[in-house]
Amino acid sequence: MLVMTAGVIALGQERQLKILEAVARFNSFDEDNDPYGEHAFGALEIEGERLFFKIDYYDQSLSAHSPDPADESVTKRVLTIMLAEEY
Numbered sequence: 174m175l176v177m178t179a180g181v182i183a184l185g186q187e188r189q190l191k192i193l194e195a196v197a198r199f200n201s202f203d204e205d206n207d208p209y210g211e212h213a214f215g216a217l218e219i220e221g222e223r224l225f226f227k228i229d230y231y232d233q234s235l236s237a238h239s240p241d242p243a244d245e246s247v248t249k250r251v252l253t254i255m256l257a258e259e260y
Contacts, residue, residue, distance in 0.1 A: 174234075174249060180256035185223070192219050192254060214253050216257070223257035 181189060200216045206214065213228040229251045230242035239248040 174251045176251060176253045178255040178259050180259045181254050195219050225257055225260055226254045228252050
């Protein structure tokens, strides 16, 4: 599931597509920003806008954290993209 915050939505469809492309290509994970090796958070800049993205692991009803994030049968992943100022 993909969630974009109001600030990202306000940027318009063209910039949203550029942001999605940049998130898909993101590979700058290191010990400082990814200490557990989950690749579940990133920060990037697109056309002068500082953005964050994060992946959360929910249960199937999206009401609580997943009991086992590695098990796709009990987990729904939610990618949230936001302006850094919205964090």
